[in-house]
Amino acid sequence: MREVRRSVYFVTQNKGKFREAAQVTAAFGISLKQLNTAKLEIQADRLTDVATFAAKTAAESRGSAVVSEDAGFFVDALSGFPGPYSSYAFKSIGTGGILRLMRGVTRRSAHFSAAVAYCEPNKRPVCFTGTAEGFVSKHERGSQGFGFDPIFVPNDGDGRTFAEMRIDEKNTLSHRAKAFAKFSRWYTSDRLT
Amino acid sequence: MREVRRSVYFVTQNKGKFREAAQVTAAFGISLKQLNTAKLEIQADRLTDVATFAAKTAAESRGSAVVSEDAGFFVDALSGFPGPYSSYAFKSIGTGGILRLMRGVTRRSAHFSAAVAYCEPNKRPVCFTGTAEGFVSKHERGSQGFGFDPIFVPNDGDGRTFAEMRIDEKNTLSHRAKAFAKFSRWYTSDRLT
Numbered sequence: 001m002r003e004v005r006r007s008v009y010f011v012t013q014n015k016g017k018f019r020e021a022a023q024v025t026a027a028f029g030i031s032l033k034q035l036n037t038a039k040l041e042i043q044a045d046r047l048t049d050v051a052t053f054a055a056k057t058a059a060e061s062r063g064s065a066v067v068s069e070d071a072g073f074f075v076d077a078l079s080g081f082p083g084p085y086s087s088y089a090f091k092s093i094g095t096g097g098i099l100r101l102m103r104g105v106t107r108r109s110a111h112f113s114a115a116v117a118y119c120e121p122n123k124r125p126v127c128f129t130g131t132a133e134g135f136v137s138k139h140e141r142g143s144q145g146f147g148f149d150p151i152f153v154p155n156d157g158d159g160r161t162f163a164e165m166r167i168d169e170k171n172t173l174s175h176r177a178k179a180f181a182k183f184s185r186w187y188t189s190d191r192l193t
Numbered sequence: 194m195r196e197v198r199r200s201v202y203f204v205t206q207n208k209g210k211f212r213e214a215a216q217v218t219a220a221f222g223i224s225l226k227q228l229n230t231a232k233l234e235i236q237a238d239r240l241t242d243v244a245t246f247a248a249k250t251a252a253e254s255r256g257s258a259v260v261s262e263d264a265g266f267f268v269d270a271l272s273g274f275p276g277p278y279s280s281y282a283f284k285s286i287g288t289g290g291i292l293r294l295m296r297g298v299t300r301r302s303a304h305f306s307a308a309v310a311y312c313e314p315n316k317r318p319v320c321f322t323g324t325a326e327g328f329v330s331k332h333e334r335g336s337q338g339f340g341f342d343p344i345f346v347p348n349d350g351d352g353r354t355f356a357e358m359r360i361d362e363k364n365t366l367s368h369r370a371k372a373f374a375k376f377s378r379w380y381t382s383d384r385l386t
Contacts, residue, residue: 040235041235041236042233042234042235042236043234043235043236043243043278043281045281050236078285078286078290079284079285079286080285081281081282081285081286081290082285083281083285084281085236085278085281085282088236088238088274088276088277088278089274089278091272092271092272092273092274092275092276093271093272093274093294097271097274097294100293100294100296101286101290101293101294103293
């Protein structure tokens with residue numbers, strides 16, 4: 001592995017996402033810088049399509065290398081809802097809406113997924129994914145993290161929701177950390193995909 | 194008003210939308226032709242942004258004039274959910290999901306909105322909107338129309354849901370018909386906006 005000390009822009013307006021991602025990449029010697037501007041997101045059922053399109057357009061318009069991330073919360077009993085549009089679902093019906101839809105539902109399996117895309121100007125984007133399997137809790141628990149974290153219990157944890165964990169704890173389990181770790185390994189290696 | 198006998202492409206994969214729109218424009222002497230291909234939709238809270246972006250990219254890639262439409266179902270008690278992502282919400286939680294979220298909720302006001310964008314290659318898109326105010330029914334009723342039509346009762350109707358109406362009846366009240374009528378009036382006139 002080469003010694004790399006480089007900084008890369010992460011296009012996001014979400015401070016929570018940025019803090020989580022920066023901690024992961026720092027362990028690989030990559031300094032993330034937040035590019036706090038709106039990115040162009042397409043409507044697509046696949047997170048990888050959303051992330052790669054956003055990275056491509058941001059890299060071209062800015063003229064520099066960027067990473068972009070798209071994540072979603074997928075509840076099996078709701079046919080994957082809220083999925084790629086989790087952000088809007090969170091703003092409108094919130095965690096309470098998901099709990100209402102899941103009232104009386106015994107099949108509570110769900111997962112978070114993330115797609116991280118890296119793009120340089122005039123190059124093709126490269127995309128990395130991560131998933132955290134778990135289930136929807138009966139009630140909200142915890143105040144850390146963001147989005148649907150208070151109602152998601154990862155299978156590989158100790159029963160706490162994501163919102164009951166510190167960033168470094170969540171980063172040992174989360175979809176986002178897995179995707180950013182894959183990106184970081186690739187970025188600090190020979191970059192063959 | 195000039196006599197216009199022109200045909201325009203409508204980019205949509207939704208046959209129900211096409212049938213409704215074609216009936217409206219035909220009354221103005223405009224023959225709509227369905228362009229049954231996927232269009233590029235961005236994630237945006239405003240339907241007009243989604244429709245104009247889609248019309249612009251389709252007009253440029255195809256090299257001809259096109260119309261594109263984006264519509265959404267906005268429930269007040271759910272902070273506008275499902276809104277611009279109604280299509281995904283319909284595919285995942287469906288009308289049953291909305292009724293569950295609205296169980297026991299007395300404030301049932303809602304509206305459908307549509308944005309119709311017209312664009313010629315190398316020109317700026319022009320956009321027209323329409324809205325239908327109403328409320329969420331307690332149960333599904335009717336099998337015509339599509340999407341959330343079986344649970345929406347327009348205020349200006351006779352108590353039936355959109356799904357209990359024939360196309361020509363729905364077109365006297367619907368968001369889509371209003372937006373396509375505005376477009377048609379403009380298209381057959383001097384086209385000043």
